[in-house]
Amino acid sequence: MKVEDGSTLSRADCRAKGGPPGFKMAIVGAAGGIGQPLAMLMKMNPLVSVLHLYDVVNAPGVTADISHMDTGCCGKLQLESALTGIDLVIILAGVLRKPGMTRDDLFNINAGIVRTICEGIAKACPKAIVNLISNPVNFTIPIAAEVFKKGDTCDPKQLLGVTMLDVVRENTFVVILGLDPREVDVPVVGGHAEVDVPVVKPPCSFTKEETEYLTNRIQNGGTEVVEATVGAGSATLSMAYTAVKFAYACLRGLREDAGVVECTFVASEVTELPFFATKVRLGRSGAKEIYQLGPLNEKIRLEKAKTELAASIQKGVSFIKK
Numbered sequence: 376m377k378v379e380d381g382s383t384l385s386r387a388d389c390r391a392k393g394g395p396p397g398f399k400m401a402i403v404g405a406a407g408g409i410g411q412p413l414a415m416l417m418k419m420n421p422l423v424s425v426l427h428l429y430d431v432v433n434a435p436g437v438t439a440d441i442s443h444m445d446t447g448c449c450g451k452l453q454l455e456s457a458l459t460g461i462d463l464v465i466i467l468a469g470v471l472r473k474p475g476m477t478r479d480d481l482f483n484i485n486a487g488i489v490r491t492i493c494e495g496i497a498k499a500c501p502k503a504i505v506n507l508i509s510n511p512v513n514f515t516i517p518i519a520a521e522v523f524k525k526g527d528t529c530d531p532k533q534l535l536g537v538t539m540l541d542v543v544r545e546n547t548f549v550v551i552l553g554l555d556p557r558e559v560d561v562p563v564v565g566g567h568a569e570v571d572v573p574v575v576k577p578p579c580s581f582t583k584e585e586t587e588y589l590t591n592r593i594q595n596g597g598t599e600v601v602e603a604t605v606g607a608g609s610a611t612l613s614m615a616y617t618a619v620k621f622a623y624a625c626l627r628g629l630r631e632d633a634g635v636v637e638c639t640f641v642a643s644e645v646t647e648l649p650f651f652a653t654k655v656r657l658g659r660s661g662a663k664e665i666y667q668l669g670p671l672n673e674k675i676r677l678e679k680a681k682t683e684l685a686a687s688i689q690k691g692v693s694f695i696k697k
């Protein structure tokens with residue numbers, strides 16, 4: 376397998392020679408804390424035949440390193456060539472909050488980065504499924520959706536906000552409560568982080584204390600990791616693991632496997648909000664079927680989450696329209 380860092384290599388050269396046909400994937404923000412382990416894990420996935428790694432720093436270094444794993448991979452120096460012909464794009468690009476930076480500063484920088492990348496997607500791979508991980512997902516999804524609307528080439532159901540870390544944490548914390556995650560169904564709905572709501576589905580039920588414990592731990596999961604690293608890091612490995620799980624579900628959807636269902640933050644009519652995280656059945660072009668909420672045990676918390684989500688969505692939309 377040849378590895379290149381220019382634009383002369385053809386797509387055929389990037390195919391894993393002799394390997395089974397698979398899907399073409401790009402990771403944008405691939406040299407960061409999540410991007411590197413994610414790139415390594417995706418490189419091992421048999422459903423991926425082409426993996427483009429793009430970043431504004433150190434993409435050639437990560438590509439060179441990953442290329443010594445004996446499956447196909449290309450690094451791309453230009454965003455457009457990294458995205459051309461791609462089936463699944465994972466967006467991790469952004470900056471983390473630094474001392475002296477306000478939340479608004481952070482929002483404006485990351486919003487601008489996501490806008491640029493989505494403009495590239497609308498041009499180079501308008502049919503690709505997009506897994507958007509860059510935070511704050513409750514803002515960045517409406518931003519990406521507005522960009523796609525302007526281009527008029529993408530289907531809103533292709534755009535999936537990755538809220539699955541909340542579900543992964545919930546499964547973990549359910550075990551801590553002494554329960555078997557295979558026997559409980561607790562979709563995490565609403566939005567991401569502070570506005571997610573774990574919702575217990577019948578026939579399972581939790582006590583008030585168990586529900587309180589689960590909700591608090593999931594909503595503060597990110598802070599728990601930052602505090603454990605004494606501010607030196609954030610959730611990267613658990614997020615890379617989650618991103619792989621979610622990407623694999625999307626690849627299976629692309630392959631049209633039956634019954635691939637995950638929670639994601641997506642354009643939705645389940646509530647009065649234009650975007651909402653719920654269970655979704657994945658298919659060839661992203662969210663194929665969006666499941667209704669059904670009976671809920673967490674109505675009050677959900678109403679509060681919706682109020683906060685509405686403000687986030689409005690802020691994201693205004694960023695593009697201003």
Ligand SMILES: NC(=O)c1ccc[n+]([C@@H]2O[C@H](COP(=O)([O-])OP(=O)(O)OC[C@H]3O[C@@H](n4cnc5c(N)ncnc54)[C@H](O)[C@@H]3O)[C@@H](O)[C@H]2O)c1
Pocket residue numbers: 403404405406407408409410429430431432467468469470471488491507508509510511512537538539540541567609610611614
């Ligand atoms: N959705 C979730 O559950 C969840 C969980 C954890 C982290 N995150 C978010 O994921 C993102 C990545 O986190 P990380 O820890 O890997 O951060 P990081 O700072 O280590 O990596 C981000 C990478 O993006 C790159 N980048 C910046 N601008 C770019 C651009 N214009 N084009 C391409 N690449 C660009 C940077 O060079 C860097 O390598 C952050 O926004 C973080 O908040 C989301």
